[in-house]
Amino acid sequence: MASLRLDDIVIHQGQHRLLSLDTTVAPGEVLTVMGPSGVGKSTLLAFIAGFLSPAFEAQGCVLLDATRIDTLPAEQRHVGLLFQDPLLFPHLDVAGNLAFGMVREGTRRQRRARIHDALSSVGLEAFAGRDPATLSGGQKARVALLRVLLSKPRAMLLDEPFSKLDAERRGEIRHWVFERVRDHRLPTLMVTHDEADAQAAGGRILRLTERDTVMGPTDKEERA
């Protein structure tokens, strides 16, 4: 399994240095990035995923194991992405959403079986043909993660993934997502404002500040 290495990352916005970072996320580890709005948390994720806005400039390397990925187009990086909204494509049904991201291996029947298995694993096997708009918030979150996992990512980025879930569902979904990430041994970077998310992730927490933030493996706040 791969580890995600952020090697001397420096992100500028114009003349202003937004953040600099040098760290490695181990397989199955969830590294939580926290800090006030505007310090560059989501910008860091956008850089890793390949969607950095032209308003920003970034230096440094992103490596998955020994492979440098920051020079590759977004679709070739194999980095899964979960936003605060599940973003299930509204023109496709649930199965269509899962098929969209699935690696094209095996026959159509085998792929359909994989989708069925994935949905069965979360008790949603009866929902394959459903309109995503008819699912509950928790069900959408599950389908969104299944879709990412079926695309066989080698790392995960979570951008405040639980912030729109209601309080009752939040703990349950959070637990379920972290469990899957660990099961698949995916190095994961999570941006959140919520201390409870960070606690539940159980990994290191990087706290970015409004001033130029310099962090390395030694500047971390360890959590048990």
Next chain:
Amino acid sequence: MTAGVAYRLVVGVLPWLTIALLSVPVVAGVLGALAPAFGWLPVLGGERLTLAPWRQLFAVPGIVDMARLSLVTGLVSAALSLGLVVLFLGSFLHTPLYRRIQRWLSPLLAVPHAAAAIGLAFLLAPSGWVVRGLSPWATGWAYPPDYAFPGDAWGLSLILGLVVKEVPFLLLMSLAALVQCQARERLSVARSLGYRPLTAFLKGVMPGLYPLLRLPLYAVIAFATSTVDVAMILGPTTPPPLAVAVVGWLNDPTLSMRFMASAGAMLQLLLTLTALLIWWTLERLVARVSRGWCRDGRRQCGDRWLAGMAWLAMRTVLGLMMAALAGLALWSVAGYWPFPAFLPWPPIAHNWLNAADDLVAPVWQSLGVALAATLVSVVLVLGALESETQRRRPMRPWAQLILYLPLLVPSVAFLFGLVMMQAQMGVRPGLGAVIIGHAVFVLPYVFLSLAESYRRLDPRWSQQARSLGAGPWRVFWRVRLPLLLTPLLTAAAVGFAVSIGQYLPTILLGAGRVVTVTTEAVSLASGGDRRLTAIYALLQLLLPALGFMLAMLVPRYVFRRRRDLLPGTD
């Protein structure tokens, strides 16, 4: 070549093709008209530069009246339309009445100018529906009265015809601009400070809204000062507005008249530029005068009666349009319809049956040209918008100006030049030239209709798809296009309607070889057969209506099981 490289190539090339389609015909056309205006047109023996065409032009009886008429009708109709739109928005923004009218905008915009003009002419003529409705019980008239409509010497009927079509256009342009200038927030702040709705709008929203409406408004002025089809139907004839006279000179069998026609086309261009300059000066003046007014702290300025006026004027404009179209339908099925009978009774299908054979060719040619021009425009617009999305930078001001170029330069000026160049280069007029000519006018409307939805599409949809391994082509076809299907089809319907309504490019670039329902309707309008004219005008209306119906029904069918994508569920 990988798919990614091919995508970047296509997306890189299409914006330049768009710019070329919008600018090359206009610039080349103006240059093509400029040279003959100074005597240079070797194909007709003009081989030395001279001012003779201009001397000939200024010797035409009534030339000053023609120019004055074009200038005045253009500026007055634009001012009335803007005034009405501003008063209406200021008084009724975000009210149920506004939302109701908003729903009707695209179909109203789709009504071709010529159809609306013919309908108005039938409605308000001495023997029209309005007079029939009032006679004899209110007027005592047993015979049609003696007044000039259409074709009054002041150009009032022309101004009315222009206002009826310009108001929906400016309202539609305002929709996107209101979002862009954060009208809702500005209005909330001003209202919370105690300003009455209209005053809050004029003092709080207009300073942000007007700059965004400036280019559409300039396009309105350019169109109104140089319209040919509407002026042929509603405008005075002795003398006619300048653009109508120029087209007459161009079609004159005496070929040497083309030098003078070129000078006339250039004069039309100067006239439109003068109108724009006058408007620009007035803008500055109003901005200076209103600066103090905006800061004087007065919370109202006759809001109630101005709102009443706006309500009445907007209802009148829309009512006129509806009644005009209903009148067309009646005339198309009218048998013997003596004055002052209000309805033709019994209605007959005879007119339609008689005309059926002659309708086939114009309908097919209209459909063919409109579909091809719309397809070309949609492809180019999608490429330009996709490129903008990829670059993640807003459109530059110069690109915006190019987008409006065909709408700002009087069509009679550059189309005329294109015809000259066509003749010079030995290119045969026909379907291809007409399709390109239509696309020049269709493309800006498709762009303006689609751009706002395209730009507002959440970029995270594409990011999500790409993080799932989809390349840019797949994201475009499988994610962006389906999500934008409804606005895309609406934009295509707008483009289709614009093409159906084109008169001048068809007449000039087709040289009579391409006959559409619009060219037939306009040429019939000057004749005496109201029934046949009504049939062609209705067809002009029905074809775009068909386009809009498809644009509405296709997404409803495709997304019948997708709640979030059903139109009207936002």
